[in-house]
Amino acid sequence: MEIPYMYIFDVKTFALTTVFLIISLLMGVEFTRQVKKNPVRKKRRSILYSLLLAAIFLLTHLFVIISADIPFSTDNFYLFLLLFFGICSLGAYSAMRLLQSDIATTPQYIYTSMLIATTILFAEYTAFHLIFSDATEIQWMLAMLSTLMVTVTSFLLVRFIIQITNEDLYEFIKKYKYLGSIFGGMALGGIPYIVLTSMIPTTEEAGFQSFLAPFLYMAAANFLFMLIPDLFGEKLILKNVQSHLSLFSHNPDSVFRVDLQGMILNVNKEAVELTGYTASELTGLDFIELIADREESEKIRRYYRKVLSGETKVIETTLKKADLTSAEVRITAVRIIVRNTTIGVFGIVRDITEQKKTDKMIKYLAYHDDLTNLPNRRQLEKVMARLDSKGEIFSLIYLDFNRFKRINDTFGHSFGDQILEQIGRQLAKVTPGNCLASRIGGDEFAILVTKGNKPERVADEVVKAFQTPVFAGGMEFLITASIGIARFPDDTSDLEVLLKYADMAMYKAKQNGTNDFQFFDKSMVDQDVNKFELENDLRNAIKNDSLTVYYQPKYNANTNNITGAEALARWKHPRHGMIPPGVFIPIAEEANLIVSLERMIIRQVFSQLVVWKGQKYQVPRTSINISIIHFYQEDFVKFMHQSLIEYDLSGELIEIEVTESIMIKKEDGINEQLQALREMGIEVSIDDFGTGYSSLSYLSKLSVDRLKIDQSFVAHSQENSEIISTIVSMATNLNLKVIAEGVETESQIDLLKSLGCQEVQGYYYSPPLPSAEYETKMNREFPENEHVLLT
Incomplete structure (x- = not known):
C-alpha cells in the first residue's frame, strides 16, 4: 500500500513534536544532574524520571500517528501503548543510570550510546509495525540510513549530556544547555519521521527529493547538534589549559615538571629564583643533578620510583644552587596522569631554609x-x-x-x-x-x-x-x-x-x-638547718599575715601613664632582714606553702583596693602572681569569686599572672578555670613568656588576655629583637595584649615601641613600691585622684 508523502509528514505536528522533545531533553539533563548531585534514593528517583520521560516520548509519537493520516490497527493500539512505553521507560532508566557516573573511557561511551540507539530503533520500528501493520513495508536502504542517523544522534546526545551534567564545569558551560537542548530536540524530533519513511512506501509522484527530506533535515539537525559540544569543548580545553598554566606559573612554590626518567621539561619562575639557573639551563637537566650529595641523590631516586608507582609523599633534602650555595627544601611530588597513563611528575619544591634555621x-x-x-x-x-x-x-x-x-x-x-x-x-x-x-x-x-x-x-x-x-x-x-x-x-x-x-x-x-x-x-x-629554719619562719609569717605587698607600676610607653601595677610579696625577716623572693618563694613551693602565701597576698591586695575605692580613687588593674599549683586546688575559682563578693570588688580591677609552664600541662580543667576567672572580669596574663615552653598550639586554646615578655629578652633586646617582634606579632594575631617586663633603659623603651610593644614595666619607670608610695605616684598620674585628695 503506497501512501502519499504529504500524509506522513505534517509540519505543524512535527513542530509540536520537536517542542515536546526539546522539553524532554532539558528535563533529562536536569534529572541526570539532580541524581548526580544528590544520590539519596537514587534508584527510586531514576525510575520516576524515566517513567516521566517515557510518557513524553509516547505523547510525541501519538502526535505522529494521528497526523500521519495512515490507517492503523486499533486491535494493536493498546499493545502499542504498553510496549512502546515499556521499552522507552527501560531504555531511559538504563541510560540515566549509566550517565550518572563520569564516563571516562571510550568503551563506556560507545556502550551507552549504542544502548540508547538500540532502544530508540527497537521502540520505533516495533511500535510503528504494530500500529501500521497493514501499511508497513521496510525500505531497507532507508532503514539502514535511518539506523545510521539514529546512532549518530545517540552518540551526540550522550556526549552533550556527559559534558553538560559535569558539576565541575556546569557554571562555565550552562549557557549552552538551552541551545544544545533545542538542536538535540530537533534531531530527536526527526527520528520518528525517518523511521516511518523507511517503513511506509510512498507514491511515485512524491519524488525522490520528497521522501529524502526527513533525512536531509536529520543530517542538518545532527550537524548543528554536533557543533554545540564542540563550541564549549574548545572553551573547556582553553579553560583547563589556563588553569593548569595558572597553577604552574603562579604557584608561590617552585614547580618542576619532569619526565619519567627524571629529566626536567619545564619550570616556573620561582624555580629559577630558587636555583639561580635560567629556565633554559634547567630544561633538559636531570633533577638529581640539583641534589647536594650522593647519598641524598640515591634517596631522591628511591623516592621518585615510589612516586611513579602511585605513592604521594613529602621528602626533605638539600638543593644545590647555581652559585654553589645550598637550600633546604621540602619536595611534594605528584604524578601527571593522562588517560590513566603516567607521563611524568610535578615536583613542588618549597624553600624551608629559614624554617630549618628557626626549628x-x-x-x-x-x-x-x-x-x-x-x-x-x-x-x-x-x-x-x-x-x-x-x-x-x-x-x-x-x-x-x-x-x-x-x-x-x-x-x-x-x-x-x-x-x-x-x-x-x-x-x-x-x-x-x-x-x-x-x-x-x-x-x-x-x-x-x-x-x-x-x-x-x-x-x-x-x-x-x-x-x-x-x-x-x-x-x-x-x-x-x-x-x-x-x-x-x-x-x-x-x-x-x-x-x-x-x-x-x-x-x-x-x-x-x-x-x-x-x-x-x-x-x-x-x-639542712638554714632552709628548715626559714621554712618554719615563713610558715609563721604567712599564718600571722606578716608579709607585705609592694606594687610595681606598669606604664604605657607612649603616654608615660600608669596602666596598672603588679603586686609583689616582700618578707622582712626579724633577724635576717629582707629575704629576697628568689629565696623564700622556692622554699614556699617546696614546703607546700605557696597556696597559703598567694591567698594571703590576694587578701592584702583586695583589702588595699577596698581602701582606695573607699577614698574614691581611680585605681588601675592590679595583677597578682598565681602558681600552677594553685590551679590544682578544687576551690580556687570559688575562692576568687567569694573574695570578690566579700570585698565588694569588681573583677575588672584584677589580673592574674600565670607562668608559661601552664601551657605544657594541657589539662582541660585548667583552661576551664581560666575561662571562669575571665567571666568574672578578671584578666589572665602569661608571665615570663618565651622562656622555653612557648607553643602556639597550646596558646591558641588557652583562655588568656595578655602575654608578658620575659625580662631576659628585654635585657638583650637588640639581639632578641626578632624574638620580641615575633611574640608581639603572635599576640596581635591572637587578639592578645602584650607587656614587656624588666625595662631599665631608654634604648630598650625605644626598641620595644618600634616593635609594637606599648605597655612596659621595670626599673626605668619605677622599682616595686610600698603601697603608700605607689598611692602617691598613682595620684600624680590620675588628676581625678588629686581632686579627691584636695576635697
Missing part, C-alpha cells in the same frame, strides 16, 4: 640557656638520664655564687645578667671537654662530671677561676662560689634526688665559707 634555634633554646648559652636544666637531666640508661657512673657539681643576689638587687637585672654571662664563660673554660656545664636557674649552675674525671679536681679549677674579680659596667666584683658534689649511683640512683643532694652539699659548703666545695654525705639530710 634549629627553637631546639637549641629548648635545651640551652639563652643568656649564657650553656645547656639548661632540661639538657642536663636528659644527659643524666642517658648515662643512667647506659649504667655509667658520674658526679654532679652544684654551684651557687655568693653575693650575686645582692649585686642583682642593687644594680638591677641587666647588670646581673652581665655577671651571669661572664660566669657562664668562665665555667665553660674550666669544664673538661667530655663533661657538661649547665645553668640551672638564677645564679645556680651545675657541672656533670663523667667517668674518668675527678669531680674534686674540676671543683678546684672552678674555685681558682673565680679567685679573680669579674668586670661589669666598668666595675669589678669578686664573685665566689659555693660548690656541692653528689655522686651517682654511690649517693643515690634517683636522678631527682641526686640534684637535691648536690644542692644540700652546696649549702653545707656555703656554711663553711666561700670558694669551697663539699661532698654530700648522709648526715646532711638532717642538717
Whole structure:
C-alpha cells in the first residue's frame, strides 16, 4: 500500500513534536544532574524520571500517528501503548543510570550510546509495525540510513549530556544547555519521521527529493547538534589549559615538571629564583643533578620510583644552587596522569631554609640557656638520664655564687645578667671537654662530671677561676662560689634526688665559707638547718599575715601613664632582714606553702583596693602572681569569686599572672578555670613568656588576655629583637595584649615601641613600691585622684 508523502509528514505536528522533545531533553539533563548531585534514593528517583520521560516520548509519537493520516490497527493500539512505553521507560532508566557516573573511557561511551540507539530503533520500528501493520513495508536502504542517523544522534546526545551534567564545569558551560537542548530536540524530533519513511512506501509522484527530506533535515539537525559540544569543548580545553598554566606559573612554590626518567621539561619562575639557573639551563637537566650529595641523590631516586608507582609523599633534602650555595627544601611530588597513563611528575619544591634555621634555634633554646648559652636544666637531666640508661657512673657539681643576689638587687637585672654571662664563660673554660656545664636557674649552675674525671679536681679549677674579680659596667666584683658534689649511683640512683643532694652539699659548703666545695654525705639530710629554719619562719609569717605587698607600676610607653601595677610579696625577716623572693618563694613551693602565701597576698591586695575605692580613687588593674599549683586546688575559682563578693570588688580591677609552664600541662580543667576567672572580669596574663615552653598550639586554646615578655629578652633586646617582634606579632594575631617586663633603659623603651610593644614595666619607670608610695605616684598620674585628695 503506497501512501502519499504529504500524509506522513505534517509540519505543524512535527513542530509540536520537536517542542515536546526539546522539553524532554532539558528535563533529562536536569534529572541526570539532580541524581548526580544528590544520590539519596537514587534508584527510586531514576525510575520516576524515566517513567516521566517515557510518557513524553509516547505523547510525541501519538502526535505522529494521528497526523500521519495512515490507517492503523486499533486491535494493536493498546499493545502499542504498553510496549512502546515499556521499552522507552527501560531504555531511559538504563541510560540515566549509566550517565550518572563520569564516563571516562571510550568503551563506556560507545556502550551507552549504542544502548540508547538500540532502544530508540527497537521502540520505533516495533511500535510503528504494530500500529501500521497493514501499511508497513521496510525500505531497507532507508532503514539502514535511518539506523545510521539514529546512532549518530545517540552518540551526540550522550556526549552533550556527559559534558553538560559535569558539576565541575556546569557554571562555565550552562549557557549552552538551552541551545544544545533545542538542536538535540530537533534531531530527536526527526527520528520518528525517518523511521516511518523507511517503513511506509510512498507514491511515485512524491519524488525522490520528497521522501529524502526527513533525512536531509536529520543530517542538518545532527550537524548543528554536533557543533554545540564542540563550541564549549574548545572553551573547556582553553579553560583547563589556563588553569593548569595558572597553577604552574603562579604557584608561590617552585614547580618542576619532569619526565619519567627524571629529566626536567619545564619550570616556573620561582624555580629559577630558587636555583639561580635560567629556565633554559634547567630544561633538559636531570633533577638529581640539583641534589647536594650522593647519598641524598640515591634517596631522591628511591623516592621518585615510589612516586611513579602511585605513592604521594613529602621528602626533605638539600638543593644545590647555581652559585654553589645550598637550600633546604621540602619536595611534594605528584604524578601527571593522562588517560590513566603516567607521563611524568610535578615536583613542588618549597624553600624551608629559614624554617630549618628557626626549628634549629627553637631546639637549641629548648635545651640551652639563652643568656649564657650553656645547656639548661632540661639538657642536663636528659644527659643524666642517658648515662643512667647506659649504667655509667658520674658526679654532679652544684654551684651557687655568693653575693650575686645582692649585686642583682642593687644594680638591677641587666647588670646581673652581665655577671651571669661572664660566669657562664668562665665555667665553660674550666669544664673538661667530655663533661657538661649547665645553668640551672638564677645564679645556680651545675657541672656533670663523667667517668674518668675527678669531680674534686674540676671543683678546684672552678674555685681558682673565680679567685679573680669579674668586670661589669666598668666595675669589678669578686664573685665566689659555693660548690656541692653528689655522686651517682654511690649517693643515690634517683636522678631527682641526686640534684637535691648536690644542692644540700652546696649549702653545707656555703656554711663553711666561700670558694669551697663539699661532698654530700648522709648526715646532711638532717642538717639542712638554714632552709628548715626559714621554712618554719615563713610558715609563721604567712599564718600571722606578716608579709607585705609592694606594687610595681606598669606604664604605657607612649603616654608615660600608669596602666596598672603588679603586686609583689616582700618578707622582712626579724633577724635576717629582707629575704629576697628568689629565696623564700622556692622554699614556699617546696614546703607546700605557696597556696597559703598567694591567698594571703590576694587578701592584702583586695583589702588595699577596698581602701582606695573607699577614698574614691581611680585605681588601675592590679595583677597578682598565681602558681600552677594553685590551679590544682578544687576551690580556687570559688575562692576568687567569694573574695570578690566579700570585698565588694569588681573583677575588672584584677589580673592574674600565670607562668608559661601552664601551657605544657594541657589539662582541660585548667583552661576551664581560666575561662571562669575571665567571666568574672578578671584578666589572665602569661608571665615570663618565651622562656622555653612557648607553643602556639597550646596558646591558641588557652583562655588568656595578655602575654608578658620575659625580662631576659628585654635585657638583650637588640639581639632578641626578632624574638620580641615575633611574640608581639603572635599576640596581635591572637587578639592578645602584650607587656614587656624588666625595662631599665631608654634604648630598650625605644626598641620595644618600634616593635609594637606599648605597655612596659621595670626599673626605668619605677622599682616595686610600698603601697603608700605607689598611692602617691598613682595620684600624680590620675588628676581625678588629686581632686579627691584636695576635697
